[in-house]
Each structure stands twice: as structure tokens, then as C-alpha cells.
Amino acid sequence: MTALLEINGLTKKFGGLTAVGDASFKVNDKEILSVIGPNGAGKSTLFKLISSFLRPTHGEVRFNGERISGLAPHIVARKGVVRTFQETTIFKDMTARQNVVVAHHLQSKASLLGHYAGTLTARRDEIDFHESAAEILEYLGLGHVQNEVARNLPHGYLRALGIAIGLAAKPQVLLLDEPFAGMNHDETMKAVEMVRGVRDRGITILLVEHDMKAVMKISDRIVVLNFGQMIAEGTPAEIQSNERVIEAYLGREDQEIGI
Amino acid sequence: MAVGAFLLTVFAVVPWLIHVSGRWDFYYTLTSVALLSIASGGVWLTFYIGRINIGQGAFALAGGYVSAILVTKYGFSFWVTIPLSGLFCALLAVLIGLPILRLRGVYFAMITLVLTEVARLAALALPITNGARGISSIPLPGELSIFGLTIIPDFSTIGNVKLAFYYLATVLMVVSFAGLYRLVNSRVGHLCRSLQQNEELASSIGVNIAYLRVIAFAISSFLGGISGAIFVAISRSIYPASFPVKDSVDFMLNCFLGGLGYVFGPMLGTLMIYFGWDLLFTTGRFQLLIYSAILIMLIVTLPNGILSLPLFNKREADK
Numbered sequence: 379m380t381a382l383l384e385i386n387g388l389t390k391k392f393g394g395l396t397a398v399g400d401a402s403f404k405v406n407d408k409e410i411l412s413v414i415g416p417n418g419a420g421k422s423t424l425f426k427l428i429s430s431f432l433r434p435t436h437g438e439v440r441f442n443g444e445r446i447s448g449l450a451p452h453i454v455a456r457k458g459v460v461r462t463f464q465e466t467t468i469f470k471d472m473t474a475r476q477n478v479v480v481a482h483h484l485q486s487k488a489s490l491l492g493h494y495a496g497t498l499t500a501r502r503d504e505i506d507f508h509e510s511a512a513e514i515l516e517y518l519g520l521g522h523v524q525n526e527v528a529r530n531l532p533h534g535y536l537r538a539l540g541i542a543i544g545l546a547a548k549p550q551v552l553l554l555d556e557p558f559a560g561m562n563h564d565e566t567m568k569a570v571e572m573v574r575g576v577r578d579r580g581i582t583i584l585l586v587e588h589d590m591k592a593v594m595k596i597s598d599r600i601v602v603l604n605f606g607q608m609i610a611e612g613t614p615a616e617i618q619s620n621e622r623v624i625e626a627y628l629g630r631e632d633q634e635i636g637i
Numbered sequence: 638m639a640v641g642a643f644l645l646t647v648f649a650v651v652p653w654l655i656h657v658s659g660r661w662d663f664y665y666t667l668t669s670v671a672l673l674s675i676a677s678g679g680v681w682l683t684f685y686i687g688r689i690n691i692g693q694g695a696f697a698l699a700g701g702y703v704s705a706i707l708v709t710k711y712g713f714s715f716w717v718t719i720p721l722s723g724l725f726c727a728l729l730a731v732l733i734g735l736p737i738l739r740l741r742g743v744y745f746a747m748i749t750l751v752l753t754e755v756a757r758l759a760a761l762a763l764p765i766t767n768g769a770r771g772i773s774s775i776p777l778p779g780e781l782s783i784f785g786l787t788i789i790p791d792f793s794t795i796g797n798v799k800l801a802f803y804y805l806a807t808v809l810m811v812v813s814f815a816g817l818y819r820l821v822n823s824r825v826g827h828l829c830r831s832l833q834q835n836e837e838l839a840s841s842i843g844v845n846i847a848y849l850r851v852i853a854f855a856i857s858s859f860l861g862g863i864s865g866a867i868f869v870a871i872s873r874s875i876y877p878a879s880f881p882v883k884d885s886v887d888f889m890l891n892c893f894l895g896g897l898g899y900v901f902g903p904m905l906g907t908l909m910i911y912f913g914w915d916l917l918f919t920t921g922r923f924q925l926l927i928y929s930a931i932l933i934m935l936i937v938t939l940p941n942g943i944l945s946l947p948l949f950n951k952r953e954a955d956k
Binding site: 429431450451452455456460461462463467468469470471472476479480481483484486490493494496500503504543544546547 | 824840
């Protein structure tokens, strides 16, 4: 398999604190890779480094062989690495559909001026975006709430809407920030199916997550962080039997894994 | 329908009413309202990308000076200076905006507030602006002709200059707001809204937020600049104190009062604030107290502006 995303010696220091220290791993094309670790392990920082919302102190992220760390987030998104956000970061005062339509920005063939003037290309763009948005919303089970203002939607829908926004950007790699946080068992299982579905559309997924059960179920491979250091990398089965992981993380919370 | 009625009112009914009643002073008042609402429309656009702009006075002043200097010192036609002063302000906004638009909320508001004062002090200090004496006895706008065809006659040959300025200001107001309306209802406007609601999310879907912010700020300042230029042509003079901080604050209040969610909010807000203040003139020394109390009440009870009243929204649905 080819490595789509390469993380080489990625390090981020905040003052004297090393949030992420020398992390190196690869994300293969069309796999689901999860990054796990106890609270404060540096998962979120790693996530921001990969999506270029933060600049690394050392090291780099390569996408398709090209260095993307240090670029502005919107450029990284344009290249095909798109992140979603923890919790409910959406455009609250727009309807679900408007959220997804506006997120098609990168597919726009017309320039901003063209959109202002309402050229033929711009109007065709708008039609395409609405069609594609309707399809994405339907796919993620949001079809029946597409005209609701986003701030009125229940929690579970918002999470799906966040993923819909990410999908609208037509990424090659979608970074999901704790997609299962705060969900009960049934909701999580539904969300797991949803994320699998996204991968089946040909999108590589890198997710950061707390929910061990979901992670074990969904991941092709897992990377474990502890205190900013990468302590293990492997398939779910390998991670479950890894001594260091059990010691650092799973040993304390083995009931939670439920295996 | 509503648009037609509005245009008819502005361009025909109002002049007719003034003609019948003989209240010629209303032309001056309404011209001011039109110009102030153009500048407020600009401020409204910065609100639309989620920034509180209390610096429009600076751009109105800059635009006024550009026009005054070009006309008096370099002999430019006034008509050419309108777009030039707007473009000058837009350029200025790009230069200032690039660093300061990274700030949000109250920090951006404070910097823009300072801008107005900086503009006043700069006008006092720079040699080209003639310091505190300002620039006065600016000639009336001359003739505008293209290929020998007269489009607008020389203002000094027009019997009724007030009416001429009224038409100039209202035509520009209609054009500006039509432009803003189009912007808000195009994809550009949707992107601006996405910026207002969440800049990080907007950049995660590939929106170049820095670029979009600067564009919006430049358009805003362009509108401030052209309104300043025309103000100067009307009063035929400009001083460093022509656009004080109070004006900057008023531009912002106009937007609040009309409604930040409605593109025509600043127009209505300007009209209400301007006339509201004048109507309260009879209350003498209580004028400011009553005026402020009403403003506070309106902002508390109608946080989304006057245009959020059901009365207006029903009309919008009819359109």
C-alpha cells in the first residue's frame, strides 16, 4: 500500500512542555487510522499539526510526498486534507443544507467576481453544489432535517453535519476529531457505520478518539500516544496485546474496552 | 414591488413633497441621510464578516481629503475624484486591514476606533492637508461629459444645487445598496456569513479567510471614501474635525438600529437616527437623555434591529 500521509518526527513544544514529541507514522490510502491516548496525550495537538492549524516545532507532514506543514489551513484543505471539529463546530445560523452548500467552496469553478456577477459558470456551480449537498445530506441521514437551522438540530445530527461539511470539501483525507464523543452505544454504532461509509466513498480517514470500543471496531490500524510520545502502532489486535499500551492506557481502564 | 415603490418615493415623491411644502432644507437633510447610509452600508459589511468597525469616520475623512486635494491642487474633475477617493480608501483599508483584521471582537473594534483619531491627527499634521485650517472654497462639481456629450451639467449653472446633490447622493445610495444586496445574496455573501459564524471552520473547508476579510473591509472603506468625497463637495470645505469619532460611532449605531441581519438595515437606521435626533430638538436640554434612553431601549428590546419586526418580514415574504 502507498502512504498517502507521512508524519515524520513531528514535534510541538509549548514553552517547556512537549505536547507532541517526535511522532512518526504513515497513513495508507483508504484506511481508517485512529490515534488514541489518555487525556493530555497530545492527540488534539497532533491533529492540529496535521491539518496545519498549528506549526510544528520540528518535523513535517507530507501529503502525497509533498510537505504540507507550515502552509495555511485553507491551502492544506485545497490540497485534499480536510479536518472536522470536536463537538459542534458548524455554521449555526445557516440551515443544514446551507452549511453543506457553502462548504463546497473548493469545488467552485467560478471566481468570487464571477459569483458576484452571476455568470453562467457560477450559476452552474450553485446548481451542482445544491445537488451534491442534497446527496451528502441524504447519505448521512440528514435529508429530512436539511432545511432546519443548524442551531436547532439535536446533538447527533450536528456531529453528522460536521462530517457532511467535511465531505463537501471532497477531501482525500478526512481528519475526524472525536467523532463519537458524548454518544451512547447505539449512536456510536450508527456513527461507526457512517464513518465506514465515508471510507467506502474512497476517503482515507484519520481519527482521534476516546471511545475505545468504537476505535477497536472501526480502525484498520491504531497509533497510541502517551505524554506526547508515540508508544505503539499496529492493528487493533496488536494494540490490545501490546504491553506498553496496557501499562499506559488500557491497564487502568480495561473495563471500558469490554473485551 | 417594494423596490419600485422605494425608488418612486426617493426619486419622485420626496422631491414633489418638498416642492409642494417649500421645505427646501429637507434636501440637505435627506442628502446627508443618503450619504451617511452609504458609509453605514460599508460598516454593515464589516459586521457581516463578524467585525465591529468603529473606524468608518477615518475613511470618510480620507476620501474627503483625497477629493478636495485632487480638485483644488491638481485640477481634477470632481467626478473623477469620486471613484479615486473610494479606491484610495480601499487601498488604505487593504494596508491597514492585513494586520488588524486578524483581531476579533472588542480588540478589532478598539483599533478601528483609534483609526478615526489617527486620521484626524494625520490631517492636522500633514502638509498636504493644510493642517487645522483645512481646505475651503472648493469649487462646485463641474460638468461631466463623455465624448462631448454632457451627462451631468456644471453644478454652478444649475438653479437648484440642493436638488442636484440630492439626486447625486440618492442615486449613489441606490447603486451602493443594490451592489451590497447582490453581494449578500451571492456566494460571496454566503462565504462572508460563514466567516462571521466560524472562521476556523471556514478555513477548514478551504476558504481563504484573510483574503475575504480584507476584500470586505476594502469594500466597506470604499463606500466610506465616496460618501466622504461627496460630503466635501456639498459643504465645499473639509477640516480635520469634519468626521469626528462620534460619526464613526453613529455609522455603527445605524447598522445596529436597522438590523445587522438585513442589508437595508443601515439605510433605515440612518434615517431613524438622523430624524430621531432632529425631532427631539424641541425637548431642549433633555434631548440627549431622551435620545440615548430610546436607543438603549430599542437595542435591548430589538437586538436584531428594527427590520426584525414582524411587520417588515411579512412584507419581505410578499415580494
